[in-house]
Amino acid sequence: MTFRQTLFFLLGSVIPALALALIGTRLMRWLSPRWGLVDHPAARKVHVTPTPLGGGIGIWLGVVGTFAAGQLALTLIGANSSWQELVPDFARPHLAGIHAQMLKLWILLLAGTVLMLLGLSDDRWGLSWQVRMATQFAVAAACVYFIPNLRLTVFIDQPWFTGMLSVLWIVALINSFNMLDNMDGLSGGIATIAAGFLAAVMLIAPNPDSPGPQLFVAGFLLVLTGSLLGFLWHNRPPAKIFMGDAGSYFVGFNIAVATLLASYTGYHGETRHAILAPLCVMAVPLYDLVTVLAIRIRAGQSIFAADKNHFSHRLVELGLTKPQAVLTVYLTTAMCGLAAVLLHRVDTLGAVLLMMIVGCTLSLIAILETTARRKIKQP
Template sequence: MAISLVSLYPVRRNAVRLGLVAEPVGHSTHTRATPLGGGIGIWLGIMIPMILGTAVVLLSDRIPMVADALPTSIAGYFDGISMRLTQLWWLLGSATVLFVLGIWDDRRGAPVVLRLGVEFAVAAFVVYYLDFGFTAFIGAAWLTKLLSVVWIVAVINSFNMLDNMDALSGGVAAIIATAMAAVMLTTPSPGSTEPQLFVAGLLLSVAGSLLGFLWHNRPPAKIFMGDGGSYLVGFLIAVSMLMATFASPPRPHAVLAPLCVMAIPMYDMATVLWIRIREGRSVFVGDRSHFSHRLVDLGLSRTQAVLTIHLVTATCGLAALLLVHVSVLQAVAVLGIVACMLLLVVILESTGWQKQSND
């Protein structure tokens, strides 16, 4: 959090020189030129602690006094961390590829085909080479791998599309990362009683970086996340959910936890695409048909719309936390809560649709 917060001050000052400025044109709702490099602070907030942590673990193998200087409760995990360092840095390297793609897109505008091509390529690498994928209790491995690739690309773009108001995408992502970290800390790894610290640590790093960014992105925003930030955050959250084990086979419903916590970003993406297709417009051209914009059209202020989305996301996150610890019958009730929240949103929005049809 501290690294992200501090590093974004020089990014803000040098945004024009870096070519990372969003002008108030097109479908944009802001009224002044605003820096776009929030993703740089988020990337640094994740990468610098990971580099330092990796250095400590590697040094402890060569210099015993390094491990001896740390509490046993920490140093006891170094062997396990060492085994997964290669996997971690392949993952962070893949995230960096998407971050660089996003920064290029922010500066010059990347073609849609190139953006999607790189997203699918990186997602396929993570699923087929690093072997991360859904634990969906589906017998066909090819299907779960394909769904995993689609999941990664969908989550990346859902956060990118959600980045349309101050503190919206960053706040939603921080809530989701925190909720899923809580799930990992309360769900043991297979065959042990230990929490899933590897995935939880990655998610908490993402959440901390986002909190540092949100200091600058709170209304009125001094800097935007940009595509660099949304691609990075969306990818790491999506893959973290694939790396996680949500439950043993007696609780197969727990695998629905990612869908619960991602309900609002996915709802926003699905409805925006549906509106654009229905109106005969390109699904790749931005507009003001997002969930947040529709709430504003109903009479909410921009701040109220963002807070509403944050609260609904937090409710879905709490539901996901419950889902991994309850029986099948109780899970039906938890999923019912999420369904009711989405139905409430649809009913609320139907008022706006009726007004538009009457007009």
């Protein structure tokens, strides 16, 4: 693809989703209080005024609405051959492939909608962790075991094992983004950075099965990026609305399945290490998840108990302002994401060095914040 074609693809994917999410989230700012979707201040929360929830519906509308419009356009083009003249030249060869992928796309969007409604129910009425986890595992397992090629590529010829890892990956990312939703612009911003870097990998790294980029997965991620940007306009500090569990479940699920749909390398390819790209992009959300669970277990608390021990909270405890803490997490995520973009361009030694850079970055942060917190807590 030429630069002009890539730019057209980027804008055509991002702008419609951004506009729909921008409008949908603004509408939810008005509807949420009337529906009882309001997050009230509490000891474990950092906001001090009641704030509407329901931003997740705006994100959902941006994604689903954009693909619904795309589905309608494809149907009209298929029914009237003369309309194909309106399709850009670079996109015409891909129309058949896009048609073939649409059923899979709508199944995944349906699964994401189920999780969005689960989160919305939790936002409104509160659900037990057993119900939430059972539903997440059920939806993830149904997608992995009934949708072809939706599983991790780890070069292990054991479908039951790779299937189990894939289900755990989906559930882990759903809850990672849910845990990150604790400061204005944090979870949505991290998701935007992650989706953007993953889309870049799909556009830059060639498809192992064809000479071109992976437009389907890249387009999926770019639509999600646009929708998140529309939401972030309302979620920037001071936030006018939160995404809530509805948004974090939907976003985490979509990013997780996008990483599973992508092809990073052929089975016998020379850059098999490129399968580590999602791990680099998701390093910060997973770091937050693992460290929070470790803190809770060490303190003898339930791993499902809400608290203020998240990465962003710990940065604020060290003296950073909330915007500075969010920006620090953004920059750390971007640094790890850059490693993902480079993975397919380096040899095995280069991949080892990139993973060491990611590991050292997170280790340095862990050492600094642990040491500082220990000094703060000393009498």
